[in-house]
Amino acid sequence: MQTFYDFTEIEMSGQSINFKDYQGQVVLLMNTASKCGFAPQLTGFEELYQQYHDQGLAILGLPSNQFHQELKTDKETAEYCAVHYGVTFPMTHKIRVNGADADPLFTYLKEQTNSGRISWNFTKFLIDRNGQVVKRYSPRTKPEEILPDILAELKK
Template sequence: MPGPTAPFRILAVILVLALPAMASDRPGYSFASIDGGTLSLADWEGRPVLVVNTASRCAFTKQYDGLQALYDRYRDRGLIVLAVPSGDFRQELSSDRKVKEFCELNYDLDLPMTTITPVRGEGAHVFYRWLAEAHGFVPSWNFNKVLLGPDGAVVATYGSATRPLSKTVTGEVEKLLPQG
């Protein structure tokens, strides 16, 4: 007959088995790349990633300049800036090809970019569904930003009005990067 500590031993075993899964919040999600192939968050393990839902016909579209500048400033220290074009707010161009051309011609972007991807509702990409379910974050407009730490944990979320080169963003990014 089990003693009074048996339920505690069972709980301890469950916790020990669950610890590896709880140790990292890193989502292993992949996106289709606008350049072909895939972009996997797992490939950037150990690096901070700023994920931004974007649109080509938005009042905030000029933030592409800031996103590229942020990427240029910190990429050698490990930062990834991932642009996720989305038509959820009806301000994106009609095709991936048009988005890519628009961004190259107007902003000379070379940061990683996904294909046009839903970020809200039932049809949202699994990464954005995870953000909503696990962290209560749903983009309220274009150019909402999510900063993931090197372990994949959500460090901060920012609304559209927060500029990529603001002290708010750069201060958090700098905390996550190797010093040097």
């Protein structure tokens, strides 16, 4: 059976991200888009990352232009997110979240949460320290609304 730890992605820098490296951590990941109205959430997620990273929280952004709100290149996206939102957590190359060519990770996440299509940018998924998908959150869900769930997982 496939697990969260079986996946890899490519960081914007070109380095591979092996999810096995996240074993024992709580992971929050989301599909992002720089020009989305929800992009200001990145500031809050960066604050969570800075505050709780040493306690085992990892945050990953997976940019997607599937909803036509992402910049053209990874370099532009990385610079924009760093300058406007202070993002230092890992961001991947652009992915697709729906359809036949959807990133396998997002296909897996949707299957694990028994949920359908990703409706918009900033759909979030929380993964526990054992690699189990805990919950899917809507694009409207703000970082501070997810914090209680993150803290509960960090205490386990």
